[in-house]
Amino acid sequence: MQVVPELETGGAEQTTLDVARAVIAAGGKALVASRGGRMAARLENDGGQLIALPMQTKNPLRMVGNAARLAQLIRREKVSIVHARSRAPAFSALWAARATGTPFVATYHGVYKAKSALKRWYNAVMTRGDLVIANSEYTRDHILAEHGLDPAKMVTIPRGVDLERFDPAQVSDERVTELQRAWGLAASDARTKILLAGRLTRIKGHLTIIEAAAKLKAQGLSDFVILFAGDDQGRVEYRQELISAIAAAGLQQEIRIVGHCSDMPAAYLLSDLAILPTIVPESFGRAAVEPQAMGRPVIASSHGGTTETVVGGVTGWLAAPGDAEAWAVALRQAIALGPDGRARMGKAGAERSRRLYSVDAMCAATLAAYERVLEAHS
Structure with a gap:
C-alpha cells in the first residue's frame, strides 16, 4: 500500500502510479491511500485501488483517525508493505504500520528544509522506517547530512520516465x-x-x-x-x-x-x-x-x-x-x-x-527494495 496526499499532478504522484502498475504486473495487489484527484482514474484503469482518505491533512486529530483506518485496512487486506511518499501522511502510515507489525518504507521525494529542531523532527518521519529510498544522489547526500542516517538503511533509486509514453x-x-x-x-x-x-x-x-x-x-x-x-x-x-x-x-x-x-x-x-x-x-x-x-x-x-x-x-x-x-x-x-x-x-x-532513467528500471529497483525489506522481516 502506497500513501500519498493526493493524486492531482506531480512527480511523486506519477511515481506512485508507476510502482502500482509494476506491483500489479508482478502479481500483487496495489492499494493507494490518498485524497484522490485527476490521476485516480489512471490508477484504477491500471488495476489499482484508491483508498479515499484525507491523507493530505496536517490536523493531528485527523492524522490519528487516518492511522486507525489504515491499520484496519492493513489487517483486512493483508497488506505486506506500507510505502509513504510524503511527510504528513507518513505519520499516519508509520503509526499504522507499527500497530500492525507491517514493514514501512518511505521515499524522500524532496529536499525538505528545516530551520528549527521541530521541523527537523517533522521531516525525519521519512527516515524512521525499515528503508529510505532517495530519488537522486543529491537527495541521498542531503539525508545523510541532515539526519545522520545509517547508509545501510538507504537506497538511491532515480525516478523513471515511462519510455513507452514518452516516445x-x-x-x-x-x-x-x-x-x-x-x-x-x-x-x-x-x-x-x-x-x-x-x-x-x-x-x-x-x-x-x-x-x-x-x-x-x-x-x-x-x-x-x-x-x-x-x-x-x-x-x-x-x-x-x-x-x-x-x-x-x-x-x-x-x-x-x-x-x-x-x-x-x-x-x-x-x-x-x-x-x-x-x-x-x-x-x-x-x-x-x-x-x-x-x-x-x-x-x-x-x-x-x-x-x-x-x-x-x-x-x-x-x-x-x-x-x-x-x-x-x-x-x-x-x-x-x-x-x-x-x-x-x-x-x-x-x-x-x-x-x-527508464520507469522499468525504477520499478524493478523498487520491487527489489520491497523484497529486501520483506526478507529482513521474515
Missing part, C-alpha cells in the same frame, strides 16, 4: 496539431517554442523567465514564444502576478500561460526545447528528463538533481537559479543553435535518458 514515435501528428490549436499557435508559427512545464508556483521560476525574456526582447530578439504549461492549483494571486509581469514587460506575444496539459508527450514534440528554471533545488526533476526522452534539449537551473540529469553542453544547458541574465544568455544560445543543432543535442539527451 516520439508514439505521438501522432493529430495530437500535436490539437494541442497547437488549443494553445492558439498557428501552424505557420515558426518561432522557437520554449516550454516551461510545471505547476504555477513561485519556486518554478516563472518570474526569472519573464525577466530573461524581457532582456532578450530589449536586445532585439523576439523570434520565440514561451509556454507556461501548468495548473495554478488555486494560486490565483500568483497567476495574476505573472499576467501583470508579462504585460508590464510587453511580452504578451512572447509568453503565454496555457494552463494544465494532460498530453505532455505532445507538448514536448510541439516545443523546440524545455526549460526548468527552479529557484529551489529539485530533488530529481522529472520535467528535465521527460523532454530529453522526447529528443528535446533542456535548460535547467544549476542546482539539485538536475545537475545529474542534464549534461551542460551535451544534452542542454545549466543556468544559475534566479539569475535572469544567465537565463537570457542560455536562451539566446539555445535559440541561436537552430533546429539542426538542437536536434543533435536532443538525440544525445534521448540516448542518455533512455539508458539511465
